[in-house]
Amino acid sequence: MNLYILKKLGFSLFFAGVFALNSSAQIVQPAIYGDFLITGATLYTVTQGEIEADLLVEKGRIAAIGFDLEVNEGVQIIDATGKRVYPGFIDAGTRLGLSEIGSVSLTRDFNERGNLVPYVQALTAINPNGVPIAVTRVSGVTTVVSAPSGGLFPGTAAAIHLLGYTPDQMYAGSKAVLLNFPNKGRSGSWDRRSDEKREEEYKENMEKLGDFWKEAERYHQLKSKGKLENQTNPPLDALQAVFQKKYPLFIEVNRAPDILEALKWAKDKDIRVVLTGVAEGWRVASEIAKSGFPVITGPVLQTPSRAYDRYDTPYTNPSQMKAAGVTVALRTNETENVRNLPFNAGYAASYGMGIDEALRAITIVPAQILGIEDEVGSLEVGKLANLFISNGDPFEPRVQIERVFIKGWDVPMESRHTQLYQQFLERSPGLQLNE
Amino acid sequence: MLLCASHFVLHSQNEFKSGNVLLKGGNLLTISHGDMEETDLLIMDGKIAEIGKDLNPPRNIPVLDVSGMYVMPGIVDAHSHVGLDAVNEATNPITAEVRIADVINPYDIALYHALAGGVTVSHAMHGSANVIGGQNQTIKHRYGTQDPNELIMEGAARTIKFALGENPMRVHGEGAGIIPNTRMGVETVIRQGFDEALQYRRDWEKYADHKENGIISKPPVYDLRLEALLEILDGEIMIHCHSYRSDEIYMLMQVCKDYGVKDLVFQHVNEGFKVAPELAEFGAMASVFSDWWAYKFEVYYSTAYNTTILAKNGVITSVNSDSRELIRHLYLEAAKAQRYGQLSDSETLKLITLNPAIQLGIADRVGTLEVGKDGDVAVFNAHPLSIYAIPQYTFVDGIKYFDCTEDPPDMRVLIDISDDLNNFMELQSGRGDHECLH
Structure with missing residues (x-):
């Protein structure tokens, strides 16, 4: 072993030690399982309007909504008079759990080597004990899609609930294969490629995509005819779920000309297509609407994509698409600050979408896009008890999220951030050690 | 258009360009004197001339009906890099001689985006590569001019960027193999820099002394870098220090005590809450x-x-953007101190008005709605701490620079043909938009 490797090893061992020590010093309390009767609140059901009624949680699910409900012995009654209850928010595009510290590469698990790696599984690398998970769920976001990024097919994303100690406990029953659609333009002011070079690379990428897709389709046809039984091919195998329509294909595309190309490419393909990103969707909203493909767009809180665009285009993008007839869900595209989802929704609401539609865009609409609308996305009997209690409109920064339930578990309203608050608001010792 | 003021007032483009305006019947959030409902605010010659009910302004003063709206002081951003051509002179652990004032770019569209978020003043800062970076420049967002000097806020306090921790350690220690490679080294760079400046002063004093006594001696070499360090020690330049960890924050306070430096603002200061009593x-x-x-x-x-803990411990605290994105909604960023710590409305509004103004040494000019202060005003259709607030008008020196009802799509001062449909601006993916090495 050469000196370099030794040094590297020593370095990472050192860091591993530091992290273990510190994270164990600040661990949140475990969640509590049980029956809960939430009384006196207004239920923002999303699918059935606002109801003033009690809500009963049993065996992890919403067991009943109404008055004078029959409850089991030992049910915990939560007086929520004057409060509101919402279904847990869903962020359909994040990196949550796949990265712990942005600048420390060995804590980043979202970007595998290779251009065609649809087989790498986000669910494998999501750290159930990552500090950002508790930080996020106390904001009322109970379910997220966590997605890898990188090359043409950077991996398979997974929907997770923000509670559990293993991937299986967290898994929300939905995955998506990701495609970064080739980008014809510059990807930013730092992109110094010449027009010719960009055109050339774009063509190359489109060819790569075309060839790979054709191969995957043929592979699928043969497999479904019972051929190639003993053959495995990881990238092609990973796409089988897309052809079987078990998982959607998430196509990440942002520039208007690229969106049009993506629509052309995806047209007539017998798969479940979802467009993600779609920053310039407003420019081609009617074309997207015609395609019928749903959209997961965001963040809403981002700068306009072009210097000559109105300052508020990112804010109005969701409502412009919605008005054209597109199915729109919102995302933050965040890692440690997924808790900003309600504020992104609030901006979409203010800038044309309205509060009800913006609420749908982070609850039932993403649930439908992910195919988990029977489980989450609204307050309905039979659905998972993913919900929260707030003392007002949760889009408003001043409003407090007071209780969060995930799969019927009463989640502690605790995270690294609240713990530090408790410890340091009135620090002891103060200025002097012996005051 | 629908999103803008419901009471749409017809007026010509030039009507509010004179520096005189009467904002009629708004809900004033004065910051200094509480909230005043249905109150007029008169700006004359770019300054707030009168505040009161049913004012009778001189004839020919243009009137803007803002009844039902919220009028607050123009938002001040104490940490920004918009309107700049360059940020980091990352070539030496100390570059106190370089000046951000020399690289102001009046064409940056982000200046307009800031105005569209009610931000009228920003602290254009040097980056954080060097332990002692360059001198910053407080600017007023007088967007539309092609003269960089018109953006400079005349009379603003002089400030300089310091930076502790990972960034200078990475750039100089890891990157160039020189000190600082550790937080020990960071302290050393500052102390040795100050000591060198003091020696330089003694050398000049000795030379002056010799000259007075007729002794012929060689004058010291004039050094702009050391001159700037002396100005810090003399209290003529205020330190604005990029910092994160509580130990390094504490360190700089000790250094400043040792050298008699009193004006100290910590930037970012994520672990400031851990040493709030000391701050x-x-x-x-x-x-x-x-x-x-x-x-x-x-x-x-x-x-x-962090914000709430600092404020509750009596530390004058502001919320900044350091970002082309966040500068467009600093009123939301401030409001998060209500989600995280339930700060009151008046304390929260101070985070983006009076407090940053104090930190930039311009509180006599901006940061509150008071007679005699600059006519820098932001008008919202709802309380600015509500998520549903939309900026309506922004005035700088009594001149209207943003009007939600008259906002053409293309607000570039200079049309750059390279901004074609093939080019994305800095579309945010993760943290791609941040210019300083925060």
């Missing part, structure tokens, strides 16, 4: 992010409650 005792101020954390190791043990 308050020193009189050091804090300019923070609302909720950023975990993007690097030195911000892993931070909390979004």
